Amino acid sequence: SQQGEEDPQALSIQEGENATMNCSYKTSINNLQWYRQNSGRGLVHLILIRSNEREKHSGRLRVTLDTSKKSSSLLITASRAADTASYFCATAGTQGGSEKLVFGKGMKLTVNP
């Protein structure tokens, strides 16, 4: 299965600290995406990193991708209480000429004020 798996499954930190979430997957991918889901809401796309990229930044987010280890990490710097949410990695691979996005089980981040 190409399903990503986040690690840790739950993380609780203080406001201002950095949060690092890891994602591992099993098969080759075209890209890897990170999403955030607030409680009772839909998924919000955070960042997409393609298989030929190693690192990407977006504001306080930094994503790395190591295709040799089949792993990715999402770093949120200077966390805020509003960052409290579930975070999902999703791997995109090709099936029948189309991208199929397969999600991991998600990781619950709690940022305490």
Place this chain on the structure above:
Amino acid sequence: DTAVSQTPKYLVTQMGNDKSIKCEQNLGHDTMYWYKQDSKKFLKIMFSYNNKELIINETVPNRFSPKSPDKAHLNLHINSLELGDSAVYFCASSQNRGRNTIYFGEGSWLTVV
């Protein structure tokens, strides 16, 4: 303006009923999806349509029938609802058969009693 909108947001219905969830996207995307999120927050793709053509059809009971009247709409009809169908159903869309960011709706919370 809502990019991917789905209705209804909440739906409570009895076992055996037939219900539909509607989805519309105004992003001009050519590909639309239905995902199911279970009680453990696990997200799994159900269907994908590209320009009204079914391109991904995961192992889903044939009680679930997607219909795409045009590339901006993808509706999900569920026959003979069962207790296990209770979940959150997310509609999503993307451009170029999913090779780019996939945008999600806010979800439809289905409870079968």
